[in-house]
Amino acid sequence: MRQFKIGLIGLGGMAGAHIRWMKEQGGFTIVAVSDVSPEALERTGAKLELGPEKQYADFRDLTQDTDVEAIVAVTPNQVHAAVIQACLEAGKPFLAEKPFTRSFEEARPLLELYERKPVPAMLGFSYRYTPAFRYAKELLLEGRLGKIRSFSSQYLQGWGSALYDGYYTWRYNKAVTGTGALGDLGSHMIDMARYLFGEFEQLSAQLHTFIPERRHPSGGMAQVDVDDFASFQAQLAGGVVGVFQTSRNAIGSGNQHEIAIYGDAGTLHASTVDPDHLVWIREESPGQLAKSVIDVPQRCKRTQYGDFASLLAGEQPEGLPGFMDGYRNQQVLDAIVRSSEGGTAIRLQP
Template identity: 70%
Template structure:
């Protein structure tokens, strides 16, 4: 009989339900303990999962140290990401942690040093690596379907923060919790997609902006200043020589969850989007002077699920493109470079720390 992995789930908000569903779909995971600072959430989710009071933790460290827990899944706000990763490393517990890797880059550096001393199987929740269209686009690019890649554009647009919706002040607008706004929330996915498709960043120039500078407090109704970006754009040169432009916002009216990439090569173009996750558009010259636009169905081999890769990781295997610990660290490094570029109004070269010990473990 195949082993069932006992999961400790930290963070019981809306995304936790999605993770439970994804785990159930694979059939090799069972949530045996949960943790949250919200007693009501602990009671509701713990009861729904049939967990006793002794497996409902208000302190996530106690959950991580629970000997009945084989691995951790963390789905929490940004300000506790670093503490949870640190506790997992110290306990020697494998984990899948939400992005961004940490709130700010300064929190990521000591985690890398600890990981180099005490590595554990780790996965960072860059879920769009598991969108079939993006996986197929990567395969096509690597197979030379459009020749050498010269440039690309990546955008991630949502609309729920737009002025017409009168969205109140939430934790995602609180700098002490998030570190950044749309940049860390949505931009981290764009950065990861660029690294997944093209490799490492070499240099970038960025601009951050706050479109709606005040939002109402949901309790008092009084205005609260927003100290994080709700629009981010940057241009980058990658180590492979390609150049790209990025934009993200949560104020794009009409955009639900629009994450997409257009890739321009010597022999054609590839476009992939969450709006059509099972198809890729390819444009290339089929005859001299004649361009053909083809919609390609994504093959089944590109429909790997995130928790299938996490399962393979727990069982000692490797998976092409799995977003691991170092992907989380590098992502945070690029996020910090975007902020630095905006503040200094200058281009920033990467990596920020130079070619250090992490590169030998890639």
């Protein structure tokens, strides 16, 4: 098996998951790491048996390492744009976490650079690899639901609820994140809608901060300057209408990303709560509805790192979230913010 030599940027909590996924997939060898924390560098470097010369405090130095064939970036949002820029300038393929950037202003120059110096690129919209969502896409392409009229999408978590009195973290800091629940969770809903139905054409939105202050770990209270709830409705390609909500204040929701799709010939429900099944409602006989739980076929059970390996091998897997998916996603996020601030509908440019 071909072993791709990976440089890993960002050694926080999610880095452990990416290291595990690469190991489970096979075909990846981490040859260099980067983080601003000397302790994290030393700890992860020792775990991966990397010498000090392969432990970089500055990620830009890692992108210049000739042993590194491709980059995996797992960093807070304020570094996303700079990491992508460094990868493009170094000509290194990459897998970068979402959201694409903190703002659309940061995204624009990256597109200009990418058009001049394109590289194989993948964005971390991992729910494209939830089997139920992938099978839903297949059924839509086959026309099994007839003409699609509308859908509802939600992504709910509960860890930010007042009940838990959680501490202030970087996810509540606009300078670090750009937006709150919107960019963190809402970007996944946007990507899934684009994957299933096509481009956004028009939307209107509301953003709210239910808990404006949180306890700071070092004492006192800290101001929350990002949203912890977002709702929006949109028209997508072909006149399909969608309603969206995302929140970190939904007690009882662990990681609940789900969608209901309504067509002239039936309804589909897909969710991360039951990733290997779909609920399909359709007319079984005239005037008689049938509701069934259907198994997702094995062909829909692909992995993010399986597709990343294929991308690095020169292929272009169907449905892989690439550079332009990240860019378009950021464009929609920007429109949502502008709509909420201005209290008006926003039409998106093609």
